[in-house]
Amino acid sequence: MNEHVKPVELRKAFRLVNHGPTVLLSARNGSVDNVMAVAWCCGLDIDPPKLTVVVDTIAHTRSLIESSGVFVVQVPTVAQLELTREVGSRTLYKEPDKLRNSGVSICEMAGHDLPFVEGCSAWLACRLISEPHIQDAYDLFIAEVIAAWADDRVFRDGHWHFETAGPEWRSLHHVAGGHFYAIGEAFPADSNGG
Amino acid sequence: MNEHVKPVELRKAFRLVNHGPTVLLSARNGSVDNVMAVAWCCGLDIDPPKLTVVVDTIAHTRSLIESSGVFVVQVPTVAQLELTREVGSRTLYKEPDKLRNSGVSICEMAGHDLPFVEGCSAWLACRLISEPHIQDAYDLFIAEVIAAWADDRVFRDGHWHFETAGPEWRSLHHVAGGHFYAIGEAFPADSNGG
Numbered sequence: 001m002n003e004h005v006k007p008v009e010l011r012k013a014f015r016l017v018n019h020g021p022t023v024l025l026s027a028r029n030g031s032v033d034n035v036m037a038v039a040w041c042c043g044l045d046i047d048p049p050k051l052t053v054v055v056d057t058i059a060h061t062r063s064l065i066e067s068s069g070v071f072v073v074q075v076p077t078v079a080q081l082e083l084t085r086e087v088g089s090r091t092l093y094k095e096p097d098k099l100r101n102s103g104v105s106i107c108e109m110a111g112h113d114l115p116f117v118e119g120c121s122a123w124l125a126c127r128l129i130s131e132p133h134i135q136d137a138y139d140l141f142i143a144e145v146i147a148a149w150a151d152d153r154v155f156r157d158g159h160w161h162f163e164t165a166g167p168e169w170r171s172l173h174h175v176a177g178g179h180f181y182a183i184g185e186a187f188p189a190d191s192n193g194g
Numbered sequence: 195m196n197e198h199v200k201p202v203e204l205r206k207a208f209r210l211v212n213h214g215p216t217v218l219l220s221a222r223n224g225s226v227d228n229v230m231a232v233a234w235c236c237g238l239d240i241d242p243p244k245l246t247v248v249v250d251t252i253a254h255t256r257s258l259i260e261s262s263g264v265f266v267v268q269v270p271t272v273a274q275l276e277l278t279r280e281v282g283s284r285t286l287y288k289e290p291d292k293l294r295n296s297g298v299s300i301c302e303m304a305g306h307d308l309p310f311v312e313g314c315s316a317w318l319a320c321r322l323i324s325e326p327h328i329q330d331a332y333d334l335f336i337a338e339v340i341a342a343w344a345d346d347r348v349f350r351d352g353h354w355h356f357e358t359a360g361p362e363w364r365s366l367h368h369v370a371g372g373h374f375y376a377i378g379e380a381f382p383a384d385s386n387g388g
Contacts, residue, residue, distance in 0.1 A: 012370075018233050019367035019375055020214015039212050042236035044248055044332055052246060052334070054238055081387030134328055138238055138336065140246070142328075160369055168387070170378065173213035173367075175354055176206075177383055181213055184364065184378020189371055192276050 001107050001116070004151045008122070012158045013049045013148035016075060016122040017041060019160070019183060021171035024087065025053060026106075026115045027064035027071040033115035034061045035104055037088030039174045041073055049145035051126065056139050060092040065141065069128045070113075074120040077154075078182050079168040083119075085178055112147065121169060122150040162186065195301050195310070198345045202316070206352045207243040207342035210269060210316040211235060213354070213377060215365035218281065219247060220300075220309045221258035221265040227309035228255045229298055231282030233368045235267055243339035245320065250333050254286040259335065263322045264307075268314040271348075272376050273362040277313075279372055306341065315363055316344040356380065 008016065017023065020042075026035040040054035051073065055062045065071045076084045086102035095101065105118040112125050126143035134140045154161055154169040162170050163186040170182035202210065211217065214236075220229040234248035245267065249256045259265045270278045280296035289295065299312040306319050320337035328334045348355055348363040356364055357380040364376035381387055 078387040
């Protein structure tokens with residue numbers, strides 16, 4: 001990772017996904033890495049931080065998560081719009097070169113045997129909390145966030161700075177069928193929208 | 195409700211929350227209505243539509259949901275920023291006039307004994323799916339969406355139209371401490387962000 005990637009305090013890690021971005025979910029099992037796009041990822045607790053993520057049985061990444069018990073949730077940017085669509089529509093089951101063909105570069109973080117996607121704005125390393133009933137019944141996975149980082153050009157001092165970073169840093173919010181919105185105007189705590 | 199509020203097909207109801215807005219959660223038990231703001235609400239399935247919502251035990255609205263088994267998830271707008279902050283910081287346990295003091299007007303929908311918040315952009319009537327273990331362990335509730343509506347000035351033909359509606363219609367996305375972002379620029383399915 002480059003010099004802009006800085007650790008985020010765990011008790012503030014929920015802020016990285018609290019505004020509801022579509023995320024990239026990545027996992028590793030041995031020599032196999034995969035990355036998928038997920039709109040259904042959500043905060044669950046603040047301290048210790050937990051989150052939920054919905055992963056269909058048809059997703060190859062699910063098998064990696066179930067094998068390894070760990071995964072990364074990362075926040076892609078407007079600059080990664082095509083990458084996000086590509087990893088969301090291709091499957092490693094049919095395309096062994098999915099990641100290269102989607103423009104994904106993987107990098108490593110010391111102490112974590114996990115695939116981190118380069119160029120995102122934030123990364124949350126997660127450990128699965130086993131809840132077999134809801135995994136089977138709803139494809140719903142619960143995890144604890146065990147480490148977090150962000151790029152200080154867009155998230156620093158515990159806050160997003162979308163309004164001063166370039167537009168290419170904005171988070172992506174999927175509606176359906178490849179139609180996204182970027183995050184927009186800021187309303188600080190002392191502002192009003194009326 | 196006014197003449198702009200139109201039913202949304204159930205199989206497209208997930209699109210109302212797929213982009214990760216902070217929502218208003220409302221519920222009723224007998225003569226008692228309450229409304230709270232919730233950032234942790236997330237899609238879970240498309241057809242039939244399901245969603246998850248995280249509701250702390252300290253929230254009065256939780257007791258209403260547990261009693262009645264039904265609730266409404268609605269999507270507030272930039273015009274409702276102050277209302278959203280107010281219902282998120284006041285509690286009915288200490289303030290019986292919370293809703294009036296927060297500027298909330300409640301309206302009814304035929305066939306649903308539930309409190310709908312006027313002025314939102316979308317409404318999802320939900321029926322709790324009882325999962326006592328995850329409710330107790332994680333404050334996590336699973337529900338099926340049984341009916342949905344949207345204001346056709348901002349959502350029609352199965353699509354959000356934030357880019358052509360006025361800025362006061364944009365959804366709100368909470369980070370922390372009353373700091374929100376509105377949803378922003380659109381990237382249709384054939385666009386790229388590079």
